[in-house]
Amino acid sequence: MRSATHALPTRLLLSLLACLLQACAGSNPATTELPPFVEQQRIADLQLAILALDDSIDRSEAHHAATIAIEYPLQLAREYEVTDPPLVHNMKVNLGIKPRGLCIDWTADLLVRLREERFHSLDLHWGIANYHNAFQIEHSTVIISARDQDMQQGLVLDPWRQSGQLFWARTTEDPAYQWYPQAEIHDQKRERKAELRERQP
Secondary structure (H helix, E strand, C coil): CCCHHHHCCHHHHHHHHHHHHHHHHCCCCCCCCCCHHHHHHHHHHHHHHHHCCCCCCCHHHHHHHHHHHHHHHHHHHHHCCCCCCHHHHHHHHHCCCCCCCCHHHHHHHHHHHHHCCCCCCEEEEEEEECCCCCCCCCEEEEEEEECCCCHHHCEEEECCCCCCCCEEEEHHHCCCCCEEEHHHHHHHHHHHHHHHHHHCC
16 A cells, blocks of 8 residues: 555645745745835946956946846736745746746846847857766856956856845855856766767667
8 A cells, every 4th residue: 555645646746845945945035126215226336346357348338237136026926926935836836837047048148138239349258067066956157258358267257146136146156056058968968868879778
């Protein structure tokens, strides 16, 4: 006879797991609005961080990029219906309870919005972390750099980590992740799939 635990539907087990994750991650809902003086200070701080990347960066472009990077994720948090910490929200997206809000969604949407500006002194990159770590979830983010510089010389712009409130840090100084170019990781994934196909009888 099967145990009661084994008889539970998968959806219920995932819902219970979501509750446990919520208990671990905290229950404070995401803040989708900032007081104006706080928002303006964060924009100014991010502008300075972008300008510090290289002397070639245009001040007005740095300010415009900083404004979008601070304000747009707050808008996305409302559109994604974020009310939970990131891992709990991920679970709800995967269960179909919430529309979007995985790290790839934040990255894709913010990258599209920033690319609309066609910056002349800045480059935008898609970074991926944790692909090589089987014990951590793969993570994506936007990285901004001076024109013609690679992402390792740039600045991580990660809205997922704090549910819409942008986190930023130098790519090589991010305390939580080691970042690689998206194209490089995709090449490694294709090579791995090819190797697995060759091993099949």
